[in-house]
Amino acid sequence: MSSTTDKIKGLANEAAGNIKQGVGKATGNENLQAEGKAQELKGEAQKAKGDVKEGAQHVADKVTGKA
Structure with a gap:
């Protein structure tokens, strides 16, 4: 599940x-x-x-040079 999906489901709950x-x-x-x-x-x-997934993705992007 993506970070956005988690956030949307969280808001709904x-x-x-x-x-x-x-x-x-x-x-x-x-x-x-x-x-x-x-x-x-x-x-x-x-x-x-x-939020954690999103943060981890940003870190991974910086490490791999995608940011």
């Missing part, structure tokens, strides 16, 4: 998690709130993974 948290708070559903928080954290991790 963060957004979905935030929505679930909001609906859970509005309805008093603590399970939905917890599920939303977990999904948000998953999204943050996916975005970070994408």
Whole structure:
């Protein structure tokens, strides 16, 4: 999976998690709130993974002279 794909999926998971948290708070559903928080954290991790991949690619490009 590319760094861009990781970042996009991360953003989508963060957004979905935030929505679930909001609906859970509005309805008093603590399970939905917890599920939303977990999904948000998953999204943050996916975005970070994408950032690391992107950084590694930049380093590799500099080493090989592609930058």
